[in-house]
Amino acid sequence: MTQQASESPPSIQRKPDWIRVKAPVSTEYRETAQLMRDLKLNTVCEEAACPNIGECWKKKHATIMILGEVCTRACTFCNVKTGRPDQLDPHEPERVAEAIAKLGLSHVVITSVDRDDLEDGGANHFARVIRQIRLFSPGTTIEVLTPDFQRKPGAIETVVEARPDVYNHNLETVPRLYSEVRPGARYYHSLRLLETVKKFDPTIFTKSGIMVGLGETKPEIYQVMDDLRIADVDFMTIGQYLQPTPKHHPVIRFVEPTEFSDYATMGRGKGFLVMASSPLTRSSYHAGDDFERLKSARHAQLAG
Structure with a gap:
């Protein structure tokens, strides 16, 4: 008996209307x-195939990814290359x-591979990157999105x-x-990282986020919120996971916009200064x- 043809590779679920975006075409994007x-800079906007790249780059807002473009981890949700990284570029902070x-930019986000x-x-x-930005653009506020430094x-x-x-x-x-x-x-290591930042310098805003649609439950999301608040995290983000390729973790479900609104309401009730959930x-x-x-909310908090 002849062997049957191998099964076709898994496909990516069709996105619902509320999460589709237009292709980037603006002059500012280019x-x-x-x-x-x-x-010769990398951006997580490109490497992670962010759906918002057209909107953000039209405003000339880019999230710069330092430490190369190859990650030593292999998370199943992430589209960044994994493998053996190149040597550090000593001139990257200046660039x-x-x-x-x-x-x-008045505000910039700096992230990296692991x-x-x-x-x-x-x-x-x-x-070094933070210090160079302060030197070149003293009025720019700086947000870092770091690895876990395990x-x-x-x-x-x-x-x-x-x-x-x-942070x-x-x-x-x-x-x-x-x-x-x-x-x-x-x-719990990641939670301790956020807690350590706040204990080391309480004036720095701390921030963390999760993706939904990976198979989590609502009670589990609420528990993450509670864990973050115990660590005194100021700002939480929640967004829909999108499967980059058929080889990555599948989307278990697309979360309705009303559910995201409910998470935002719950998060504010738990004490986050800012909740971004959509x-x-x-x-x-x-x-x-x-x-x-964040600044406005902290000022109101201190004034109250």
């Missing part, structure tokens, strides 16, 4: 892309600062000492799903506007 190429000055191969996980490189003693403190305005580290999903979604990470919410989406909301 200019931002060209600047990143000219300065990042130059790009931010040319874009004229670099488990480095003794400090890339913490000193983050600190088994890298002193790394968190190194970044905090450089005094970013916002973001994403939990990404609920604890039960870590082994299949974020296998190289540990949920299908298209991502860590750095509208980050500058959200930073202003």
Whole structure:
């Protein structure tokens, strides 16, 4: 008997109307892309296939990804390359600062791949980038979105000492799903990171986010909210997970916009200064506007 043809590869679910976006075509988008190429910089906007890239780059807002473009982890939700990273580029901090000055950004988000191969996980490189931005653009506020620096003693403190305005580290999903979604990470280590930042410097805003649609339940999401508030995290983001390729973790369900609104209401009730919860919410989406909301909310909190 002849062997049957192999099954066709799994397909990606069709997106509902509320999460579809237009293809990027603006002049500003092309200019931002060209600047990143000219300065040999990576962006998470491109590497992670962010659906908001057209909107953000039209405003010349880009989330710059430092420490190379190859990650030492292999999370099943992430579209960033994984493998053996290149050596660190010692001139990257200056190029990042130059790009931010040319874009004229009032607020910038700096993120990175995981670099488990480095003794400090890339913490000193983050600190150098922050200091160079301060030198080139002293009026720009800085948000960092760092790896977990697992088994890298002193790394968190190194970044905090450089005094970013916002320290973001994403939990990404609920604890039960870590082994299949974020296998190289540990949920409670990430919580302790956020708690450490706040204890080391209470003036720095802390931020974290998760994706939904990976198979989590509502009670699990509420528990993550409670865990973040116990760690004194100021700002939480919740967005819809989108499957980058058929090889990545499947979308279990597309969450309705009304459910995202419910999460935002619940989060505010639990004490977050700012909640960003919508299908298209991502860590750095509208980050500058959200930073202003953070400042206003803290001022109102202190005044009250």
